[in-house]
Amino acid sequence: MIELQVRDVYKSFGGIQALNGVSFEIQGNQLIGLIGPNGAGKTTLTNVLDGVFRPTGGQVWFNGERIDGLPPYEIARRGLGRTFQVTRAFRRMTVLENMFVPAMALHPTARQRDFHKKAWEVLEFLTMEHLAREYARSLSGGQQKLLELGRLLMLDPDIIILDEPFAGVHPKLMETIYEYIQVVHEQGKAFIIISHDMESIFTLSQRLLVLNFGELIADGDPSTVKADPAVIEAYLGEEEEEEEAGGIVIIEAGDLEGAEGTDA
Amino acid sequence: MKRLLQPRWIAMVVLVGLLLASPLYLKNSPYQMAIVTGAFFYAILASSWALLAGIAGQFSFAHMALTGIGAYTAGILGRDLGTTPLQGIIAGTVMAGLVGLIIGILCLRLRAAYLALFTIAFSEILRIWLLTEFQFTEGSNGLRLDKLWEGISGVQEYYVMLVLLLASMALMYWLAGSRFGLFVRAMREDEEAASAMGVNVVRYKVLIFVVTSLIVGLAGATFYHQVGIATPNTMEILQMSLVIAMAVIGGMESLLGAAIGAFFSRVSLELLREISLFGFTIELGAWRYAAFGLLLLFTLRFAQNGLLHPIIDRLFMRGARKDTVAKRALATEEDA
Numbered sequence: 001m002i003e004l005q006v007r008d009v010y011k012s013f014g015g016i017q018a019l020n021g022v023s024f025e026i027q028g029n030q031l032i033g034l035i036g037p038n039g040a041g042k043t044t045l046t047n048v049l050d051g052v053f054r055p056t057g058g059q060v061w062f063n064g065e066r067i068d069g070l071p072p073y074e075i076a077r078r079g080l081g082r083t084f085q086v087t088r089a090f091r092r093m094t095v096l097e098n099m100f101v102p103a104m105a106l107h108p109t110a111r112q113r114d115f116h117k118k119a120w121e122v123l124e125f126l127t128m129e130h131l132a133r134e135y136a137r138s139l140s141g142g143q144q145k146l147l148e149l150g151r152l153l154m155l156d157p158d159i160i161i162l163d164e165p166f167a168g169v170h171p172k173l174m175e176t177i178y179e180y181i182q183v184v185h186e187q188g189k190a191f192i193i194i195s196h197d198m199e200s201i202f203t204l205s206q207r208l209l210v211l212n213f214g215e216l217i218a219d220g221d222p223s224t225v226k227a228d229p230a231v232i233e234a235y236l237g238e239e240e241e242e243e244e245a246g247g248i249v250i251i252e253a254g255d256l257e258g259a260e261g262t263d264a
Numbered sequence: 265m266k267r268l269l270q271p272r273w274i275a276m277v278v279l280v281g282l283l284l285a286s287p288l289y290l291k292n293s294p295y296q297m298a299i300v301t302g303a304f305f306y307a308i309l310a311s312s313w314a315l316l317a318g319i320a321g322q323f324s325f326a327h328m329a330l331t332g333i334g335a336y337t338a339g340i341l342g343r344d345l346g347t348t349p350l351q352g353i354i355a356g357t358v359m360a361g362l363v364g365l366i367i368g369i370l371c372l373r374l375r376a377a378y379l380a381l382f383t384i385a386f387s388e389i390l391r392i393w394l395l396t397e398f399q400f401t402e403g404s405n406g407l408r409l410d411k412l413w414e415g416i417s418g419v420q421e422y423y424v425m426l427v428l429l430l431a432s433m434a435l436m437y438w439l440a441g442s443r444f445g446l447f448v449r450a451m452r453e454d455e456e457a458a459s460a461m462g463v464n465v466v467r468y469k470v471l472i473f474v475v476t477s478l479i480v481g482l483a484g485a486t487f488y489h490q491v492g493i494a495t496p497n498t499m500e501i502l503q504m505s506l507v508i509a510m511a512v513i514g515g516m517e518s519l520l521g522a523a524i525g526a527f528f529s530r531v532s533l534e535l536l537r538e539i540s541l542f543g544f545t546i547e548l549g550a551w552r553y554a555a556f557g558l559l560l561l562f563t564l565r566f567a568q569n570g571l572l573h574p575i576i577d578r579l580f581m582r583g584a585r586k587d588t589v590a591k592r593a594l595a596t597e598e599d600a
Contacts, residue, residue, distance in 0.1 A: 050460060071466075072459040081460070088457035090450050101450045104443050105462030112443075151461060 001028055002158045002190045003063055004049075004080075010057030011044055011214075018044040019055070020214040026159065026192075031185050033205030033222070034194045037234055040211040042194045043085060046161050049192075050082045051075040063158065077106055081157030085164045085194075087144040091137035095128065098136055098147055102155035115154065122153045125183075127176060142173035149180050159190045166197040178204070202226065210234065283426055287419045297418040301490065303530035304425040308432050308483040310511040310526030311519045312476045315436050317508075318516035319445065320472040321452030323380045326367055328504040329387035330477045331484025334360045335494040336394065338485040339407040349412050353485040360481020361474050368473030372466055375455075387499060394496040406495035409488055421490045428486060429523070432479050436519050439475065448472050509560045515573025525572050529556065 004026040011019040018041045026032065036042050047053040049060060051072040060068040067075050081102075090098050096119055103115040123129040126146045131139060136147060145165060152160055165177050181204060185191055192209075195201045201208070201222075208225040210218035212234040218225045225231055290297040309327055317323050337359040338352030347355065367386065371379050394401045401407055412424065439445055447468045450458040459465045488494040497503075507526070514525015536552035538545060548555070563571055 052456065052460075071464075072456070073462050073464050076460055076462040084457065084460075088454045090453035090457070092453060093449055097446060097449075101446060101458065101463065102461040104446060105464075112446075155462060 002188075003027055003061075004159055004190070005061040006045075006049070006058070007061065008058040009045075009048060009055045009060065009068075011041075011048055011053055012056050018214050019048065021058070022211070022214070022216050023058075024209060024216060024219055026190055029185060029188045029190045031181070031191045031204060031206045032193065033201040033208045034192055034211065035196075035198070035201060035208060036211035039213070040234075041214040042211055043163060044214075045211065046082060046163055046192075046194065049075075049161065050080060073105065076102070076155060076157070079156075079158035080161070081152045081155045081159070082161035083145070083148040083152065083163055083165065085167070087141060087148060089136040089139070089144045089147050092135060094133055094135055095123070095139070095147055095150075096132045098151055099123070099154050102151050106155060119150075119154065122150045125153075126150050126180065140170075142169040145169055146173060146176060146180075149177065153184070157189070159192065160184065161192045161194070163194045164196065165193065166195055166200050174200075280430065287422050290422070291419055294418050297422055299531060299534045301418070301422045301425045302487075303527045304422075304429045305483055305487040306507065306510060306526040306530045307523040308429050309480055309507045310514065311433060311436060311523040312479045312483075313507055314511045314514075314516050314519050314522035315440065316472055316476040318511065318518070318522070319440055319452065320448040320468075322371075322469065322472060323376060324367070324371075324383040324473070325380055325501070325504050325508075326383040326387050327476075327480050327507055328499045329383075329390045330360045330364060330480045331487070332390065332394070332494065332496070332499040333363050334481030334484035335409065335488035335498075336401060336407060337481075338489065339409040339494055340400070342410055343407070349410055349489045352409075353482065353489065356485030357478055357482040360484070361478040364473040364475075364477020364481075365470060367477070368470035371473070372469060384501060387501065387504065391496045391499045394499070401496075404496065406493040408493055409491075411492065412486070412489050416490075424486065425490070428483060432483070433519060433523060436479070440519065444468070444471070506556075509556065513559060513563050513571050515570025515576075518570065518573040518576070521570050521573030521576055524576065525570060528572075532556075 006022055006024050009019055009022045010017070020041075022041070022045060034042050034045070044053065048055050048068070051067070051070050051074065055068050058068070059066055062075070062078060062080060065078065067078065067080070070078075090101065093101075096116075099119040099122065100112055100115055103118070104110065104112065107114070120129060120132070123132055126149065128143065128146055128150065131143065136144060139147060149162075149165070162181070165181075166174055169177065178200070181191060181193070193201060193204060205222055208218065208220065208222050209216060210225060210228070210231050212230075217230045217234060218228045220228075286300065287297065290300060309331065313324075313327050316327075334353075334356035336356075338347075338349065338356035341347040341355050342349065342352045367383065371382055374382055395403055397403070398405075412421070447458065447463045450461070450463055451465050451468055455465050484494075488498075506529075510526035510529040511522040512525075513529060514523065515521030533552055533556060536548050536555065538547050540546075559571075567574070
């Protein structure tokens with residue numbers, strides 16, 4: 001069974017405490033939304049989980065093994081894959097080559113031809129088979145996001161972290177991403193989805209984690225979290241500050257679907 | 265068989281045939297023979313730099329220094345320990361590989377301009393050390409190296425360098441089309457994303473330095489045994505700039521483009537020493553480098569893929585660039 005334990009994780013950059021004692025567990029193929037206002041520490045947490053950052057305190061355990069401090073490629077090979085907030089396809093490589101990179105990295109003795117069938121299946125699933133021979137740089141932003149999702153399937157991780165999968169994506173492609181998440185989740189994968197698209201995150205998630213100023217302020221099912229006063233305050237507080245600074249529409253308390261923000 | 269009848273393979277066979285047959289014409293002119301042999305040396309340097317910088321994205325300026333390490337190691341061992349040129353070449357190659365390994369490790373966290381500056385500093389330190397440690401390196405007088413073997417002819421030297429060029433090109437093409445090539449290109453595009461996809465970026469970054477250092481170390485040790493002398497000036501930044509310019513003009517993401525670019529650039533630079541026009545003889549001297557510089561500026565401004573690579577690609581290699589992992593996969597799929 002998939003098991004991720006984040007135990008009292010701290011991460012600081014100089015005097016800035018980006019993560020402040022964050023703890024949570026994932027058991028099984030849960031579909032988790034990770035939200036929080038500006039500077040909450042969402043991307044920092046992601047970077048700690050996938051090994052880009054070494055935590056300044058605490059531990060991360062994945063499937064019975066401590067992984068904090070391991071390099072990203074080791075964590076990826078152990079089954080924790082991620083996408084990036086800003087799409088990071090290998091632009092001067094073809095779509096198929098992009099797909100082969102994780103597969104080949106995961107299987108050091110295998111040959112490329114061992115994976116072409118799987119790569120085609122994944123591309124067909126993502127409705128991208130007609131783009132297989134195109135360079136990634138020629139794809140639209142949304143297609144590049146799909147390509148990143150495709151690469152993850154080639155990596156075949158147990159836990160998939162998606163950082164802003166819906167940002168700047170055409171509604172049609174958004175449907176494909178929705179379908180991707182649901183189908184892959186049904187196949188037994190766990191998801192952590194970071195998004196500012198509240199409607200999507202509340203619809204998709206079975207469980208919500210809310211970060212604010214590096215602290216986990218809520219953890220529960222979406223309806224409970226939605227009504228949590230601490231969560232409302234975190235978002236409303238931000239809106240009030242923004243209103244004072246420049247004046248934008250204040251959302252009503254409890255109506256988190258309207259909350260906006262940017263990532264940490 | 266069908267594959268061998270493709271235009272690019274035919275062109276390749278014709279090109280190699282011409283290179284093999286050239287001494288029949290060149291043997292009457294030792295000067296021209298030496299120029300072409302030297303051009304092969306630069307073709308190895310430019311194509312290996314294309315692998316390092318164009319394909320793997322590591323903008324190193326240490327290439328000429330590594331050829332010097334190969335040459336000086338071979339020369340010093342021959343002088344002080346009486347090793348044969350072959351033993352010296354092997355030792356020089358290994359030494360260049362070791363230095364490449366150290367540079368690779370030291371440069372793990374350096375990218376772009378920082379890597380370039382680091383390798384420039386390394387090259388200059390080495391050059392100054394070779395200049396100043398006169399008793400050990402012969403300083404600016406240059407270190408004498410024995411010929412590869414007693415009585416070696418210009419034609420034989422030509423073939424030695426040609427074989428070295430073809431062998432290193434074959435090795436580099438094999439690497440570029442393999443798992444190694446796939447990973448270093450992913451690394452060039454985005455190190456963090458490649459790492460997140462399971463690629464051990466540290467290993468491949470060090471490996472690309474070691475492999476290219478071995479190639480240029482071997483080329484340097486062999487070539488300077490043919491020249492008979494190695495001097496610190498061959499490692500100065502101008503020489504490295506020439507190699508980079510050759511690769512850029514040929515097409516720095518193309519091993520063949522860079523090699524052909526280097527070959528023609530080197531030959532042209534020699535031919536431009538003195539030109540005859542309407543009965544007048546003009547000595548261009550250093551101005552030929554200015555003309556070469558202009559060509560480089562033109563390439564950088566108007567043809568970032570290089571001047572030769574698009575032509576080669578259009579005439580002979582149509583689709584060859586796409587004959588990478590993707591195309592092979594497609595072909596296998598269709599066969600199935």
